[in-house]
Amino acid sequence: MHVLILGGTTEGRRLAEALATDPAVRVTSSLAGRVAEPRLPAGEVRIGGFGGPAGLAAWLREQHVDALIDATHPFAGTISRNAAEAAAEVHVPLLALRRPSWVPVEGDRWHPVGSLAEAADALPGLGHRVFLTTGRQGLAAFAHLSDHWFLVRSVDAPEPPVPSATSVLLDRGPFTLDGERAVLREHRIDVLVTKDSGGAATAPKLTAARELGLPVVVVRRPEPPAGVPTTPDVAGALAWLTAR
Structure with a gap:
């Protein structure tokens, strides 16, 4: 199973680390390349953009990706939209891994x-x-x-x-x-x-x-793409992948 993680977050690195120990899974993490010295996750890593949704869709086809996980920053709206369009075009299952929003408490x-x-x-x-x-x-x-x-x-x-x-x-x-x-x-x-x-x-x-x-x-965060299932943590992403 080839899993592409759109990463650059702590959650993306933790998910890649968990998947890299499974010999039945090939995991590739894609980083945007906006940080000079990024923290590299386990498994295969590619750095740089895909060229919009069409470029991402082509990459998903060429690399025979079986599942796509959007673990980008909650404010990375463009890549999230591109991921939703590309996944729909090539019929690759897509999950958004999004840490929960902060909630104000008394005194804030x-x-x-x-x-x-x-x-x-x-x-x-x-x-x-x-x-x-x-x-x-x-x-x-x-x-x-x-x-x-x-x-x-x-x-x-x-x-x-x-x-x-x-x-x-x-x-x-x-x-x-x-x-x-x-x-x-x-x-x-x-x-x-x-x-x-x-x-x-x-x-x-x-x-x-x-x-x-x-x-x-x-x-406030931008709204996620409509129709994309989400999970708040790595455990949820692993469960989603296991179900596939």
């Missing part, structure tokens, strides 16, 4: 928004020293905010356009609660901006912000 001061542009619009009324944890892509949405100071955390250095007053923190999760507390205090952060990525690796920043009473601008 969340401000949900629909996009990075809406997040930028919300900042003037919330704070001036911004901890921006949405990744290095999409910073152009904040570039016009000249009255704010931004601490941008990303794995690789961002490219222009970026806000004029920006300090870059190169780091990769998982992050600890003590570490997040230190970042917020040392940089005198008064507002946090994040995407609803879900999972435990980057959740400590939410706890640290809650402890300090900071407002948090949370960008």
Whole structure:
């Protein structure tokens, strides 16, 4: 059985590791190639795009893929749509592996928004020293905010356009609660901006912000492609594959 995992996430790596020990399974993980030094999963790895849904469909045919698992980031909307179109075209079963969304708890001061542009619009009324944890892509949405100071955390250095007053923190999760507390205090952060990525690796920043009473601008996830079954964890993906 040949399983293609559209990966780049912790869940994708864990699934590949579990499948790589099974001699009856050939597992290939596809990474987008947006990180200079990605964490490579077990099994075969390909890096780079497919050329849209048609290119992905051709690859599925050529490589005789029996099952496709979309374990990309919850905000990787384009590849998820491409996967749904390609799987439907070549009749390959598709499953989306999506970690659950974060849920606010008592004490949280969340401000949900629909996009990075809406997040930028919300900042003037919330704070001036911004901890921006949405990744290095999409910073152009904040570039016009000249009255704010931004601490941008990303794995690789961002490219222009970026806000004029920006300090870059190169780091990769998982992050600890003590570490997040230190970042917020040392940089005198008064507002946090994040995407609803879900999972435990980057959740400590939410706890640290809650402890300090900071407002948090949370960008909502895009809707997944209609009709694609989903599972919240690796165990569910393994069960789905076993059933096939």
